[in-house]
Amino acid sequence: MTTRIASTADAARLALRCLDLTSLKDDDTPTSIEALADQARTPHGAPAALCVYPAFVPAARRRLQAHGLDAVRVATVVNFPRGEAPPDDVAAQIAAARDAGADEIDTVFPWRALQAGDAQAGAALVAACRRACGALPLKVILETGELQQPKLIRQASEIALREGADFLKTSTGKVAVNATPQAVELMGEAIRADGARAGLKVAGGVSTIADVQRYLALASAVYGADRLGPGTLRFGASSLLKVLLATIDGGPAAPAASGY
Incomplete structure (x- = not known):
């Protein structure tokens, strides 16, 4: 079936299906994560996943199940946010996250090492994350706003794809510059050159329906409109949900807060 994204409402519906509803705040609590999971139950369907810190994976799972939202996946982050832990330590983080019930893993690429020529x-x-994840989807956060240089963004993308990333993700949401169309285009070019087998996750800085439409167009150029969905595209955000729901309902939508 062909995915139609001609209207803003269509774009919002698609983005909702592709949303990783996210809270990665220093003051998160089980109660706040339960409230996040409550938001996943909308009149227009559910997001693809909740993305939370590892400690809150069980709380997210329980609350989703209480709402009958078993299909909503629980994602978590490792090597986050600085991307500087040794591979063995990150593999141990992934093992613990799997034991806690995580369905998807978002790991931070060691971008500072790449900047230094390593x-x-x-x-x-x-590679260590790929082995530790097993069959779980692995999203690799490139921190493109810090890499900045197109050649480094392309190089990081190619390394991650070669070593088995299931998704390339722009950002942690913890730096000054997060997702940009330029970075997403570069990542998309690398994904397309690799056979378009991996997905794309746009995280941080997506705050309006115009942003959503811009990134949908970039993703469509990589996969074709008929392949756009949670298996190929994710938006990492929290406050974006309100914008999407308002757009679907046909009302005005104030820009969401940037970041997570």
């Missing part, structure tokens, strides 16, 4: 650090980290 490409092997990224390869070793992603």
